[in-house]
Structures are given as C-alpha cells and as structure tokens.
Amino acid sequence: MNGWAGQRLRVDLTTGEITKEPLSFEYRKKWIGGRGFNSEVIYNEVPPSLDPYDPKARVCFGVGPMSGSAAPSTGRVTVTAKSPLTGGFGDANMGGHWGAEVKYAGYDQIIVQGRAKKPVYIWIDDDKVELRDAGHLWGKFPREADQMIKEELGDEDIHIMMIGPAGENMVRFACTFNDVWRAAGRTGTGGVLGSKNLKAIATRGSGTVKVADPKKLMDVCNRLRQAFKNDPMKMGLYEFGSLCLINVANRDGWFPWKNFQGGAHPDANNLSGETHAATVLKHREGCYACPICCGRFTQIKDGKYAGEEFGGPEYEHAVPTGPRVGIIDDANDIWHNCCLTNDYGMDAIECGGTIAAAMEWYQRGLITTKDTGGLELEWGNAEVVATLIEQIGQRKGFGNILAEGADRASDKLGLGDEGHYYTITTRGMTLPGDDPRGLGFGYGLSFSVGTRGGCDHLRSLCCLELSGALYPGLNTRLLGDESACKPVTVNSKPYMVYYEENQKATTDCLNVCCFTTHWSYAVLTPDQVEYLNAVTGLDFTEEDFQEVGERIYNLERAYWNRCMSGSREDTVPERFLKEPMPQGVDYQTNVGVTFPLNDMLSQYYRYRDWDSKSGFPSERKLKQLGLDYVAKDLAPLRSKYVSETEKKKKKYYV
Amino acid sequence: MSNGKVLLFNHEKCAGCRSCVVGCSLYHDGECGKVLSRVAVVRNERFGESFPVGCDACSDAPCAAVCPTGACAMDHEAGITKIDANKCIGCKECAMACPFGAINMHYKTGKAFKCDLCEGREEGPVCADWCPGGAITYELPNVALKVKRRDKLTERLKAAKVGEEG
Numbered sequence: 001m002n003g004w005a006g007q008r009l010r011v012d013l014t015t016g017e018i019t020k021e022p023l024s025f026e027y028r029k030k031w032i033g034g035r036g037f038n039s040e041v042i043y044n045e046v047p048p049s050l051d052p053y054d055p056k057a058r059v060c061f062g063v064g065p066m067s068g069s070a071a072p073s074t075g076r077v078t079v080t081a082k083s084p085l086t087g088g089f090g091d092a093n094m095g096g097h098w099g100a101e102v103k104y105a106g107y108d109q110i111i112v113q114g115r116a117k118k119p120v121y122i123w124i125d126d127d128k129v130e131l132r133d134a135g136h137l138w139g140k141f142p143r144e145a146d147q148m149i150k151e152e153l154g155d156e157d158i159h160i161m162m163i164g165p166a167g168e169n170m171v172r173f174a175c176t177f178n179d180v181w182r183a184a185g186r187t188g189t190g191g192v193l194g195s196k197n198l199k200a201i202a203t204r205g206s207g208t209v210k211v212a213d214p215k216k217l218m219d220v221c222n223r224l225r226q227a228f229k230n231d232p233m234k235m236g237l238y239e240f241g242s243l244c245l246i247n248v249a250n251r252d253g254w255f256p257w258k259n260f261q262g263g264a265h266p267d268a269n270n271l272s273g274e275t276h277a278a279t280v281l282k283h284r285e286g287c288y289a290c291p292i293c294c295g296r297f298t299q300i301k302d303g304k305y306a307g308e309e310f311g312g313p314e315y316e317h318a319v320p321t322g323p324r325v326g327i328i329d330d331a332n333d334i335w336h337n338c339c340l341t342n343d344y345g346m347d348a349i350e351c352g353g354t355i356a357a358a359m360e361w362y363q364r365g366l367i368t369t370k371d372t373g374g375l376e377l378e379w380g381n382a383e384v385v386a387t388l389i390e391q392i393g394q395r396k397g398f399g400n401i402l403a404e405g406a407d408r409a410s411d412k413l414g415l416g417d418e419g420h421y422y423t424i425t426t427r428g429m430t431l432p433g434d435d436p437r438g439l440g441f442g443y444g445l446s447f448s449v450g451t452r453g454g455c456d457h458l459r460s461l462c463c464l465e466l467s468g469a470l471y472p473g474l475n476t477r478l479l480g481d482e483s484a485c486k487p488v489t490v491n492s493k494p495y496m497v498y499y500e501e502n503q504k505a506t507t508d509c510l511n512v513c514c515f516t517t518h519w520s521y522a523v524l525t526p527d528q529v530e531y532l533n534a535v536t537g538l539d540f541t542e543e544d545f546q547e548v549g550e551r552i553y554n555l556e557r558a559y560w561n562r563c564m565s566g567s568r569e570d571t572v573p574e575r576f577l578k579e580p581m582p583q584g585v586d587y588q589t590n591v592g593v594t595f596p597l598n599d600m601l602s603q604y605y606r607y608r609d610w611d612s613k614s615g616f617p618s619e620r621k622l623k624q625l626g627l628d629y630v631a632k633d634l635a636p637l638r639s640k641y642v643s644e645t646e647k648k649k650k651k652y653y654v
Numbered sequence: 655m656s657n658g659k660v661l662l663f664n665h666e667k668c669a670g671c672r673s674c675v676v677g678c679s680l681y682h683d684g685e686c687g688k689v690l691s692r693v694a695v696v697r698n699e700r701f702g703e704s705f706p707v708g709c710d711a712c713s714d715a716p717c718a719a720v721c722p723t724g725a726c727a728m729d730h731e732a733g734i735t736k737i738d739a740n741k742c743i744g745c746k747e748c749a750m751a752c753p754f755g756a757i758n759m760h761y762k763t764g765k766a767f768k769c770d771l772c773e774g775r776e777e778g779p780v781c782a783d784w785c786p787g788g789a790i791t792y793e794l795p796n797v798a799l800k801v802k803r804r805d806k807l808t809e810r811l812k813a814a815k816v817g818e819e820g
Contacts (some may be wrong), residue, residue: 068676068686068687069676069680069686070676070677070679070680070686074676097672097697100672104689143700146700156698157697179697179699180699180700206689206761207687207689208683208686208687208689208690208761209685209686209687211680211684211685211686214680214684214685215684217680218681221677221680221784222777222783225783225784228786234786238786238787282702283669283702283704284669285702285704286669286670286671286672286786286787287671288672288676289671289672289673289675289676290669290671291671291673291784291786292786293669293671293786293787295669297701309701309702311699311702
C-alpha cells in the first residue's frame, strides 16, 4: 500500500489482547490520518460522560500517510484522549522520530485502552507486539527510563514514547514524550497513560513508506527543500529556535509578563534565542526529515545549575516558566525550570500558567502562606517556582492542588469568580504565552473557539497575521485581503481563522509539522496536495483538503457540544477584553489595546455555519460533511443547551 | 570523470534530522526509510548528539579489499567504490569491514548497497543537498581542509586573545 501502512494496532491493557485492524480505503480517504483517525475514534468510542481516567477511556497515537516519507518534517504524532484537564476533547502533537518509526513498524495508529494491573510498557518490534514489565521504570525520569529500556532491549537506535513521573502521578497536565525530549504537551494525555499503568511504547520499525510516484515526490521535495534554504522563518528558527520570538513578542507587546499583567519587559533579551545561542546552546536538534531543525539542546554553563543538560527549550516552554511567573533577571533559573518540567514530564504552559495564577491570587490576597504550605508566592521568586514545579510533579504539598490545573485549583481553593478572573484559561486550559492584544486578533479568536480546550495557538496557528513583512502578497493570495497581515486588526480575521483551522487540521492528519506550513509558509496547500497525491497515488484536490479539515473540526466541536460546551464557552479570559495593554517598553506597538472578540465571533460562526445561539454546528453543515450520525447526536442537545443559557453560567471545564 | 568532490561529515553541525536518509532512499529506491538509505544518522538523544555516517570514499578501501567476488571495487572514474549487484553474493564482508558502517544490506534482494554519490544528479548528492545544517557537504577535500585549518586557527587565536584580556 502506498503512503499508509493500512492498519492500526489496538492494545487492551486489561485483557492483554493485541489486535491489528485494517483501515479501509473509504476510511483513509475520509479521515486521511493522525488527527483525523484519532478524533474519529475518540468521538465514537469515548462517551462524553466517561471519566478520562476510567479504564474504558482510550488514548490514540496517530500518524499519517506522509509520516516517515521524504516530505519536509514527517516525524510528528498526534496523541488524542478525553482530556483530564478540560474534561472535553483533548489532543496534542509531538515531533521527534518515533512517529516515523511507528509507520516503519507498519501502523497508522495505535489505540491503547484498559488498565494494566501493574506498570507495563509495550514493545513493538515490527509485527511482533508484547507487553513487558515496567515496575523498575516507574518513577524514573524519561532520560533514565529511555536508557534502561534501550539497554534491556539491546538496541540503542529504537525510538520510545514515554511518560514521566507527572504522568504516573496523574497530574492533570502531564505530557507524553518521545525521544526523551519531544513533548505532546497539552491537555494531559500523559496522565491518561499513567492511569492505565502504561509507562512507554518502545518501537523498532524496519519497513519503508511505499511511494506511488517516486519521481513526482522527488521533484516536489527538491523544490520545497530548496525553498527552505532561503526562507526567512527557517533561518530564524534554525539559528535561534522558537526563542527567536522573544524579542518580537516584546516589541509587539504579547510577552506574557506576570500572568499577562504586562506585555513587554526591558530585559526580555535575557532569554531571547540570540542570548540562548550565544550562552547555553549545546546543539541544534531536528525532528524526522525536517528542513528547519528548530529543536535545541541546552547545557547550563555557570551558576548553581552548572552542568545541567536537557532538550529544549522553545518559546512556549521558557516563557511560562520564566516571565509569566516574573522570572527574568537570571536566565539560568528559567532554563532550570524548563529542565524540571521536562524531567517530571508535564506541560510547561499549564504548569507555569497555574503557578502564575497562584502568584496573582497571592498578590491580590485571595490566598496566603496558610494555603501554600508556607511558600511565599512573590513574583520572580525562582526558588519557590522550582519548588512548586517539583511539588506538582510529585503531587505533594500545595503542588498537589496546582496539579489539578489552574481552573480546578481555583475551585479547590474556593476562590469563586475572582479566582477564575486570574486563571488565564478558556475551556479549562491555560493560554499559551501569546497575548491576543498583541500577537493578534486572529489568534485571540482562535483561542476562544479552539477544539482542544479552547485556548490553543496550534488550532489555527494563523501566522498569516504576522506574515506581512516576511511574505508580502501572501494574504492577498490566500484570503484576498492584504490588510489582514497586521496583528491588531479585525480585517478578514474570522475568515483567516476558519481557513487556517481547516488547513491545520488536515496538516495534522498528514502529520507533517505546521512550522513548514503555517510559520514559514514555504509549503502551501497546493504543495501539500501534490506530495500527498505523489505518495498515495490518489487524486485529492485543494477543496478536499479544506473539507477534510472542516469535517474534523466539526467533529471535535461536536464532542464539546455533547459535553454541553458551546457558545457560552467561546470566549477568552476577561483580562484581555477589559484591561487595556499597559506600556512595558518605549518601543512597544500595542499600548492601550483591548481584544475585540465580539466584533469577530458572529462572523466566524457564519463561515462555520454554526448556530448563532448555541454555537453548535448546523445540521446542514454536518450532513454536508458526511457526519449524519453526529447531527443525530446533537439534535436533542441543541435546545437543551440554549435553555440552560438562561440559568447557567459559562463552564470553566466540563 | 570524477570531479574530485567527496562527501564530508561534520557531527558538530548534525541536528540528527535524517533529511539525508529519506532523500537517499527515495532517490535511489523510490521508497522512504532508514533501511534503504546509504547514509545513516546515529542519534544519542539523552545527550543531544547526532552523528552522520556515510561513505568516506577511502582511497584504500577495505570494502573492496575484502570482497570475495569483485562485486565491490574502486571505480576510479567516480572516485568511490561501487557494488555490482549482479556479482554481489550478499556475504556482508564489505559491510563488516567498513570502518564506519556505511554499507547496508538490501531488505528485498539481500545484497549489499552503498553510496554512489548520487551519480548523475545535477545538484550533487541528495544527502548534502538536503542537509539543513551543513553537516554533510559535497566538496573538494583539499579545499575543505584548507578552510578547516584556517577556521581552527582563528578559533585558537581568538581564545588566546580572550585569555590574555581575561
């Protein structure tokens, strides 16, 4: 079979049963791969009422038809589960080399269900699959467990997906890792694996990806790889990693200083990619077949953490564990925090965001040292932050409350609406370090409607609004409006978000990295269609590409709707709507800006064909996308949700 | 006639992305995968290290010296050893003799295969062409050595100067 492996692996940890299920041609065409396959399984096999930690819950690992192929950046994996953090639909996406290895072993998807009696790991050696004891690996940091598994299996070149202690301890925002450092960070999939007593999936694949038209694929790849050589974003990302954004974020006022109380700081350069490269960068790292190589490997050179080494950080890793909690003077403190979140295996965004919220509760007097076990949560207190990260990873002390995530912690502490005002979340998940008052109104809109807990930058990744100077003419070409290329404008943003969400969803199905398609814009939809067809031998069109993305987006949205989450929850933290952006540095471009969500939301609904009252996808739209069964599921819930509007407030999580 | 250029591997610049690997296998075999590549990357994730491995175009090549059938022999025109699949008996002697592990066994034919510098490819070998970090380059070795000599000297002089000032 060309492109796909053509089958998925299902492992039931309760019974030990291992099955391989063929994936039909129609199924592959309808859902394409990774995110599509996973979303379909979660929608159909995990009822919205099920506890995410119930043994019956599923965790899916999906790769796509391009995975392991020569197209730019084909190592990604989508990890999907019902999120223990938000209670709704959750997925995350990681790079590394494991995704390609899974494909080479002969699978498009791995579904894990059930619960093992004691800790186990899965060993996939091509078509041989077995469960092995992981008692000795439990409690180990990924860097230790990785080595132990490789020694045990006698092969240093295998690739391994695993969780850290935070996943074992069911921290609600624990990550899933592969290749030690590459994290599927968000929505807490690591905790779901922990609840199943699954430490790792070690994989050796000795197959290949078959290609329908090798010459055509070679031609497309030659052209695209040539384009990357001169691409301005590639150069920034290769040289400085995604930390290259720090100084840009500071200039444009979306640098999340102290839980978004500010948007810029005079010392931001302390943690910029430029500074990192000149001081602590040991090595650059690339995921499978990547022409960009934005990955970093850091070695701290001096101070009390001298000698500490870890993979990373990237922008969304350093920012929440640094400026978001007020740390900016000594970058080594930030690198150390990044190292800790890696070792424990948890989402740095949620971790830093939760600590930042706690610091603001402390600042405003909502909590005191009586609540925190004596810790003084002063902004920028690096020692306290490091202690809290460890406490969260171990679920000890005050950290045990913060391990629930910002919104649940607020409720556990009984802080009411005021507590939630300072949790910078939507649908129960903390926003990444991107202030919509500066990064852009498209980003903000995307935070409000995103389908993995609302608040995510990787649902639309609408960098089109930042791309004006680097890619002149691109917005005209894709959206018909060049004025959309500025962050702080509503022009064409609803359409931009709609377009990019669909585009991104299909990109996640191919499981190629969105830094090739939504950041650098060296690879556009026509190129993706071309390489997809070259590999699979099928005849996808650009319209199909958008339609598959739209189908997935609506399916994921419908999952939220079944959790009774809809239009009421389509919002952003009140801070962005109410508080004008203060001035942090004199060259800042967005002083005084607030985020105008309401100017965009109804227009976005119209593009989506979502009901304006409930925010549920219309029956017409669902049927048009071949989702008749979803329309049937939603029919009785629409009016129920709307009638609830009168008496119920927005849910912070479901 | 050989243009005298060879592949040079610099692990300090290797990000371990295996763009070389997918390019090599696709170009030569029309499939993508590590098992079909003439170039490999040894990754050491825990320490953030990666090492590209490929044919170093030895002038006194052990792979040719040990081949019992003459399948693996120096091609003076190309400036590199080549393996004639018709003569190869799949004994793996060349693969074991190569000091770098740059020879691979084909999963379908069972025969040995190795780098041919992408003979005839206009842009030069695909591994060097696709390498995003300059870890694999296609160069005249004498010129590359001169550049390296100068770079290293500059580095040492700079370090000495810093030492004096410090």
